[in-house]
Amino acid sequence: MQSIHRVEQERHGELLDELSQKLDTCLSKTGVETKMYGKSCAEPSILTQHSEINVIVVPEYSKHPFVVACDQLSHGGGWTIVLRRTDGSEDFYRDWNDYKNGFGKLENEFFLGLDKLHAMSSAQGQELLVLLEDNGGERRYQMYDNFKIGSEQDGFALESLGNTSGNAGDALATHLGQKFTTRDRDNDKHAASNCAVTYSSAWWYNACHHSNLAGKYGDNTHGKGINWYQFKGHTYSLKRAQMMIRPRKQCH
Secondary structure, three states: OHHHHHHHHHHHHHHHHHHHHHHHHHHHHHOOOOOOOEOOOOOOOOOOOOOOEEEEOOOOOOOOOEEEEEEOOHHHOOEEEEEEEOOOOOOOOOOHHHHHHOEEOOOOOEEOOHHHHHHHHHHOOEEEEEEEEOOOOOEEEEEEEEEEEOOHHHOOOEEEOOOEEEOOOOOOHHHOOOOOEEOOEOOOOOOOOOHHHHOOOOEOOOOOOOEEOOOOOOOOOOOOOOEEOOOOEOOOOOOEEEEEEEEOOOOO
16 A cells, blocks of 8 residues: 555655756746746745745755645735644544554645655744634644754654644644654554554654644544543544644744
8 A cells, every 4th residue: 555655645746847957948948037846835846836836856855846735814824734624534543654644635725745754844843823713613823933853764753843822722842852653663652552552643852742643533532532631531532623834934
């Protein structure tokens, strides 16, 4: 299954490269100097700059461009969506390789992938925005101004969050410095069990969590749902959740 997924990714990358070469040739003939791909949703490509779906290149990850989902409306726009929960259509109880490479459908529920997230946050300082919504339509947000995760060698650890602001409450502070844990890779600090197995999820678990945005959709069992402790606690699974990053502004 992994090999099929990898072949599809490589084929997609090759097709995008061909498209890029054709466009570059066209632009050079017309004397237009511009980039086909940006490095994030804050630098929209000339083909998809008005769409939620964008194509970017992160050299620190790969020479091949890849497709991402963008949010150009929330808090000034320019956000690259890294996790989205909407309806429970995607299974988030997955193994290490799935979280490393990413999974799901960009138009609905998905996780972008820890490899990409590491490359993007290492190449350039990133802000993180978390959007939450309960079943009654109440919405909250929390923003962090210096988000970064480590490499796979470092367990994709949550290395930095920076200062935070918002009305959802800081449910990530307890996870700062923690490595990522999945059902087949126990990196948490719980001595007796694997938090990912206990809560049928995956996250930067401590022992265990104050936030669990990869939890089981609609499950109000203590700690197993889509939780953000400061907003609705451990026994309420949120209706929607979204994590997004964008490059930090160089000056304020």
